[in-house]
Amino acid sequence: MAAVLLWPLLSSAASALAPSDAWHQILQHPSLWNSLDLRGSQNPEPALQHISDSHVAAEALRNVVLEFAVGIEDRHLQQLERYNLEEINLNGCQKVTDRGVAELVRACPSLTAISLYWNLNVGVETLKALSEACPRLSQVNLSGCKAVTDLGIVQLAQGCPQLTHVDLTRCTRLGDTAYTALAKHCPNIEVLRMYASMPSALAIQGCGALSHLRVIDLCGAHAATDAAVGALGACHELREVNLTWCIQLTDAGICALGQGCRKLESLSLHGIRGVTDAAIQALAESCSESLHTLDTSGCTGIVQHDRARLKQLFPNLRCFVVHS
Numbered sequence: 001m002a003a004v005l006l007w008p009l010l011s012s013a014a015s016a017l018a019p020s021d022a023w024h025q026i027l028q029h030p031s032l033w034n035s036l037d038l039r040g041s042q043n044p045e046p047a048l049q050h051i052s053d054s055h056v057a058a059e060a061l062r063n064v065v066l067e068f069a070v071g072i073e074d075r076h077l078q079q080l081e082r083y084n085l086e087e088i089n090l091n092g093c094q095k096v097t098d099r100g101v102a103e104l105v106r107a108c109p110s111l112t113a114i115s116l117y118w119n120l121n122v123g124v125e126t127l128k129a130l131s132e133a134c135p136r137l138s139q140v141n142l143s144g145c146k147a148v149t150d151l152g153i154v155q156l157a158q159g160c161p162q163l164t165h166v167d168l169t170r171c172t173r174l175g176d177t178a179y180t181a182l183a184k185h186c187p188n189i190e191v192l193r194m195y196a197s198m199p200s201a202l203a204i205q206g207c208g209a210l211s212h213l214r215v216i217d218l219c220g221a222h223a224a225t226d227a228a229v230g231a232l233g234a235c236h237e238l239r240e241v242n243l244t245w246c247i248q249l250t251d252a253g254i255c256a257l258g259q260g261c262r263k264l265e266s267l268s269l270h271g272i273r274g275v276t277d278a279a280i281q282a283l284a285e286s287c288s289e290s291l292h293t294l295d296t297s298g299c300t301g302i303v304q305h306d307r308a309r310l311k312q313l314f315p316n317l318r319c320f321v322v323h324s
């Protein structure tokens, strides 16, 4: 049974006891928890030290969350190397280095998820280590990791064929090689976020090979063409497609997408001036029942579809922003 050890909760419990007593009691019962959550902690050091000193806890610990915990450095990651971790969250831990993260993941062959949001250091060493040591990795969040390059993503894709969730938001240094490698080696990808990472038309088109794709975020993909987005029509499982500010698109791309994706639940056309009422009509023919979220704000080409009309075409629409 999974349980979470929350540092804030624990520190209030500990205030009644001498800290070491509190820790001692909790660490005597490792089966009660397998997750150490120090997110946002102002002082994560004592908790990590106690965990590190305790052999009792070692068997149980699987998930560690150090998201925005103050002062986390490589030496803290070293203390975690003796556990067989499955999930690691180092979001916002800006002091950890590429080498430090690489060394930790090399000690975690059962790793299934890692989140490194807004780390400007991690790059090819970490991705190579994941590739070589973590074949079961399914979720990787590199949102805001601006040092990540094609070389690293190619490595990752080659060694981690079980990836299902990949967040490359704001990875602005990626080119076609990275996306091509993911489409080729990781056929199980379900969620792919490329917001503000500027994929080319070719890169987007290649995602049409991902037959399990459910969610794609292309917000800000100025290079997206009708042909590229139309190719995503081959992803029949797509539920959520975000095309905000894909300014080149016209009805042709949206119609091709709609024809293949009959399970669409959420679609953003925000800011696309080239789409007209014809695109809305085409969507109503393919995903009238499934669509519940639609953003057409700034779509100056859509003139006849006010809220009442959209509700008629898409009876399950609950959340929508309409150009007015």
Ligand SMILES: *[C@@H]1O[C@H](CO)[C@@H](O)[C@H](O)[C@H]1NC(C)=O
Binding pocket: 091, 115, 117, 141, 142, 143, 165, 166, 167, 191, 193
């Ligand atoms: C990646 O992490 C960021 C920051 O926590 C979060 O907003 C985003 O949803 C995550 N991506 C995925 C695919 O879970």
Ligand SMILES: *[C@@H]1O[C@H](CO)[C@@H](O)[C@H](O)[C@H]1NC(C)=O
Binding pocket: 195, 217, 219, 242, 243, 244, 266, 267, 268, 293, 294, 295
């Ligand atoms: C589209 O993506 C952007 C960036 O991820 C997000 O801020 C926006 O809320 C999304 N829109 C919809 C309708 O999901």
